Amino acid sequence: MDERLEKALDFSNYMVTLNNQKRFLREQFKENIIHYFNGGQFTVTKDLVTFVNMLVEKGNDTDIVLIDDNETPIMVQDLDEFLSNIIDTYFSAANTYHTEYQKLIKKRSVEKLTDYDS
């Protein structure tokens, strides 16, 4: 095989594997930003954080009903604590995503991309 083509195909294979791993990290991030509370399930989006923060700032911070991902109404007794927890959930997930992403993009071969230990 032409050496130029062989090199290009090696790189192409590397890119496919890199994209596989990136996609998995994205999916894991989406999973990690889910906050489970009181039998309900909340995906922590910027919308949710802003909405809850607005309620807290306006002093509406006790016995608030929020609608979860399954459209089930969930009673939140202490909204201030809920806000703190969803922010923790979001940034914990984002930090993990960032750390794993940085590790990933430094790997320059298919073997390293799929290596367990690095």
Add this chain to the structure above:
Amino acid sequence: MTASKGILLFARNNSQIDYIKQAYFLAQRAKKYLNLPTSIVTDSVAYLSHEYPDHAKVFDKVIPIVWDQDDARENTVFSQFEKHSLKSFYDGTLISKKLDWKNELRSHAYDVSPYTATLLLDTDIVICNSDWLKCFEHANDFLIYKQSTDLLDVDRGETFERISDTSIDFYWATAVFFRKTETNKTFFDLVQHIQENWEHYCSIFQINTPYFRNDYAFSIAIHIMNGYQKGDFAKSMPGKLYFVTDKCILWDINKEKNKILLEKPRHTGEYTAITIKDANLHCMNKFSLNRCIDEQ
């Protein structure tokens, strides 16, 4: 009945695939990651006892399937008919075998489960985290995946979205959580009814498949329970379930990490690798799963 929680597995070997081996492996991981007891429903009790003399330490209860009414007693599953079909099981893109697909007893899960809250799982799942513990705290009594995440980035059209192009939403019977309630009893009885009248329901819901599929039967039952419309009888299971079809190959299981070879679409016989960690995996390639279990 006192409140109890646990996992229920159906494991019925065919001539090539050892589902008992998968169930044993899954039960060990369920203990490790979920700290839950596992019960197994099987027609291979003698094989289980022979191959796994310590099975009593791994399985909470072994529930035998019996074929004769006279053998039916407490803690057995009586099956009146054996009506399984032949299905092609792939081992990567190049190899497939037509084998018995013995999937017709899952609708009995409600009746046979020894638990008040049950996580019903396929045996070809590799548990790698504790996400499913959240089921038992969930407000809803029936949870099932409507969406599962394909590790292969390929457009499968409506395959796992609807049970047919012009029909109703698809649900995965792979992992189901239910509590023993009257409503759930009605649901599982309905699944049995659908199964017994499978050809009729295939016609009604435009299903074009030669064999019975639990995913479809569960999807139809959910649709009916919702009043023949979209509704919220079934809520989503917590956490993600990743899946690979049997045209991909599970290469290695290393604690919470799984290395998988994903088929290259349009390049038959070629694969790209992916490593996933801390993610529950539904591995449809039973042959490669069993090879990985053997290497543990």
